[in-house]
Amino acid sequence: MxxxxxxxxRKDFMIAKRETGMMGALKSLIKREYMRKEAVKxxxxxxxxxxxxxxxxxxxxxxxxxxxxxxxxxxxxxxxxxxxxxxxxxxxxxxxxxxxxxxxxxxxxxxxxxxxxxxxxxxxxxxxxxxxxxxxxxxxxxxxxxxxxxxxxxxxxxxxxxxxxxxxxxxxxxxxxxxxxxxxxxxxxxxxxxxxxxxxxxxxxxxxxxxxxxxxxxxxxxxxxxxxxxxxxxxxxxxxxxxxxERFGKIRTLIVDLEESLHSLQLLGGEVCKEEGNRYWIKFNRDEVSASELIAQITKTHSVKDLTVEEPAIESIISRIYQEGYKDLQVSAKV
Amino acid sequence: MAAIKYVNLYFKLISAGIRAQMQYRFAFIMRIIGLITAYTGTAVTMWVMLYQFQVLGSWTFFEMLFLYAIAILSWGFCVILFLHFRSLDTYILNGTFDRFLVRPINPFFHFMAMKFDMASFGQFIFSLIIFIWVSLELHIEWSSGKVLFLLASIIGGILIQGGMLVLISAIAFWTTKSQQFYWVVMYPARNLTNYPLVIYPKIVQWIAAFVVPFGFVNYFPAAVILEKGTPFFPVSIGYFSPLVGLVFFMIAYCVWMLGLSRYKSTGS
Structure with a gap:
């Protein structure tokens, strides 16, 4: 229940427009202009x-x-x-x-x-x-x-x-x-x-x-x-x-530490989004490729020291929603 | 909540306010000393002036002191009860006013009871001493009727000045800041009443009677008690003092409540 x-x-506020500078301050003292601010739409x-x-x-x-x-x-x-x-x-x-x-x-x-x-x-x-x-x-x-x-x-x-x-x-x-x-x-x-x-x-x-x-x-x-x-x-x-x-957490990140430093790392289904020395951050979509498939691809040609798979924290999902908007994110998540 | 509960709650809240004020002992004592110094200063200025003129608009030195004593007697009590309203704008400005709106009691009452200015008791006692001294000097015959009238008009005076504090504070609901108005309205109005209204131009007297009714705080009631004339006004006008106080305070309360409802629709 x-x-x-x-x-x-809906909640609107009327806010006095403030003008900058001394002249502006004087002007707004005599005549104030108001603008409507929609705090809640x-x-x-x-x-x-x-x-x-x-x-x-x-x-x-x-x-x-x-x-x-x-x-x-x-x-x-x-x-x-x-x-x-x-x-x-x-x-x-x-x-x-x-x-x-x-x-x-x-x-x-x-x-x-x-x-x-x-x-x-x-x-x-x-x-x-x-x-x-x-x-x-x-x-x-x-x-x-x-x-x-x-x-x-x-x-x-x-x-x-x-x-x-x-x-x-x-x-x-x-x-x-x-x-x-x-x-x-x-x-x-x-x-x-x-x-x-x-x-x-x-x-x-x-x-x-x-x-x-x-x-x-x-x-x-x-x-x-x-x-x-x-x-x-x-x-x-x-x-x-x-x-x-569930919806936005499909994009995961695989972090690998390799023995040697590489010129470039090419993988099927994954994309290197960041590298730092021998450490690589590889983004992938869980629906398209599994983490083990990616790891298999890497270990075939390189020796791996350490690896972790990161699930996006709610924090990063939300900051993406703030930046890109929920609707856009829905579209990109489907692709 | 029943009225009796409100009375009970009022005493609990003000006693908390007093204890809070006592926490700052130095400030507390300095305030008492400051108040007494200020009032003595005004009395001395008055004396110096009257020493020159002997009488001012047919009022002698002691009659004027009587006028002054009534003014500070009611002001002293008014401050004890209503001074917290002077800081209403600070509460609105920094957002702490909201707390009065999430509690299940009348916000006017709650705000008023948050502070009880103990230090003003010093001022109150000081004005009482002056009052007694002056009435002895003037050989006033205190009949029970006169005492009752005096008490009623002091209550009237408290309500007029308290109402003014409330009215000024209510401005903050529209403009966020209101302390300046205190200095523009309250301060001059109170200074005006230090002297018999009869010495001022007619227009000023008229304003002090019907617009900002501070004439009813001391001038009109004192004229009744001392049996002095009040040019431009009927002699019996002083008897209306308690009624004027009551009506003025009611108006102030309504304006305050109106301001509150505006606050609720605009925020701060």
């Missing part, structure tokens, strides 16, 4: 209860704008949004009770106070019962290790600690939906891993629906089964991550 439904949503999707969905796209693609419309901060220019049966911007306060929000870049906690005080204030703001508060605090303390910094003022926390505190704070009132806007930004490898484990766990144990935006493809690969990819305010892909890998 869909818990979030987005239908033909026409996006539709629906998300079922209990899903973890990666909402990704390059900077300025409209990710945050969409999240803001789902949380009720912004009103869409047109289209329909339904979150947990409510229109977020019409029932903003009611909607707030059923969502948790974490903005990775900005803490929601009381900056100058010991961390525990933020939790206690949020308990009051969300009217969380003592019993529920205690249950949640116990669980989060155990999984996130909150006790090591509960008495430290938020401004003195490390980024990793602050993110842990922020995500715990967003879940105190047991929301069925959690929005995470770049939850792992700036974290080190260990802290990222902790964060991912926690997100997975609450999704699994509590059936919380999670929508996360991120630039870290590892987040997507480790957490989500489904991703929605947007670019220039439009949806370019919506589906399983396995699917996109």
């Amino acid at each position: 869909p818990i979030i439904e987005v239908e033909n949503v 026409d996006i539709s999707f629906s998300i079922n209860e209990g899903e973890i969905v990666g909402y990704i796209g390059p900077n300025g693609a409209g990710k945050s704008t969409t999240i803001k419309m789902l949380t009720g901060i912004l009103v869409p220019s047109s289209g329909n949004v339904l979150v947990n049966g409510l229109v977020p911007y019409e029932n903003r306060q009611e909607n707030a009770k059923s969502i948790g929000v974490v903005f990775g870049q900005r803490s929601q906690l009381w900056w100058d106070l010991p961390t525990i005080e933020s939790f206690e204030l949020l308990k009051e703001i969300y009217q969380v019962s003592n019993q529920c508060y205690k249950k949640n605090m116990d669980t989060f303390t155990e999984i996130l290790g909150l006790d090591e910094f509960l008495n430290t003022p938020v401004r003195q926390l490390s980024l990793g600690q602050r993110m842990r505190a922020d995500i715990a704070a967003s879940l105190l009132h047991d929301p069925p939906i959690l929005f995470l806007d770049e939850p792992t930004i700036g974290l080190d490898v260990v802290a990222k891993e902790k964060m991912r484990t926690f997100i997975k766990e609450i999704n699994h144990e509590r059936k919380i629906t999670v929508i996360l935006t991120t630039h870290d493809m590892e987040d997507i690969e480790k957490l989500c089964e489904r991703m929605i990819l947007i670019d220039h305010g439009m949806k370019v892909y919506d589906g399983e991550i396995a699917m996109i890998k």
Whole structure:
């Protein structure tokens, strides 16, 4: 059953045109020209209860704008949004009770106070019962290790600690939906891993629906089964991550280290795309030629020291989609 | 949420705000000292001027000090409650305002309760002392009716000045920046009320009564208590002070909410 439904949503902003230079600045002080910017053009999707969905796209693609419309901060220019049966911007306060929000870049906690005080204030703001508060605090303390910094003022926390505190704070009132806007930004490898484990766990144990935006493809690969990819305010892909890998992951790379350096390496079905000393990168399409066939061809004439076959990471697939567009890529993948 | 819960929440939030402010002890103490110095400075300037003229527009030195005491008494309390609105534009500018919109309570209330300016208590006590001293000097006979009227008009004054802070802050929803307006509107308006309105040209008096109603903060109520005339205006106009405060604050609140809905459709 869909818990979030987005239908033909569009969001325009009017932006003042700025002119450069002193004269330009003076001119725009007197008379300003506005231009329309379409942050989100026409996006539709629906998300079922209990899903973890990666909402990704390059900077300025409209990710945050969409999240803001789902949380009720912004009103869409047109289209329909339904979150947990409510229109977020019409029932903003009611909607707030059923969502948790974490903005990775900005803490929601009381900056100058010991961390525990933020939790206690949020308990009051969300009217969380003592019993529920205690249950949640116990669980989060155990999984996130909150006790090591509960008495430290938020401004003195490390980024990793602050993110842990922020995500715990967003879940105190047991929301069925959690929005995470770049939850792992700036974290080190260990802290990222902790964060991912926690997100997975609450999704699994509590059936919380999670929508996360991120630039870290590892987040997507480790957490989500489904991703929605947007670019220039439009949806370019919506589906399983396995699917996109299956479709675009046909082009593999064989990396070989040869004993001797060659003038050129000619292979049937493969193409050398890069060479460095005795190391060669050979691109091939899995459907046309198998890796073992290629290796056989090479070993027939050369002695091989070492070799590996590389599957493209989701990261490189997505950066190709950003650069070449999804449609073009579909065509080239078929060929 | 029921009103009683809001009251409870208000006290929890402001006590957190006070504790946060106490974290910076040096700044806290300096602010108290700074406020008292500034106010004493104004009082001294007034005294120097009146020493020359003896009376200003039929107001004696102590009568003027009474006027001044009412102004800073209500301003002191207004700052304690509403000063946070002065920094609204900073929140909008750096995007931290959004947090008030993802929580299940009224954002106006939430924003207001985020900060409670403890340091202004120093100012409040200072103005109270001046007020008591001046009323003794003036031999005012405090009947219960007069005390009630004074309290009501101080509340009116708090609402007028608080409403002004709210109105100015709301400009940020349209222009992103609004602190400049504070210096353009609030500062001169408050300076104006340091002296009896009667000394100003008619047009200025008229503006201070009906446009930016700061005349109702101290001049009109003080004239009622001291039984002084208010040329161009009926004597009883001071009795409207609490009502003017209430209406003005309601207008300010509505404009703020209108600004908020604009913010929601334009972002920042």
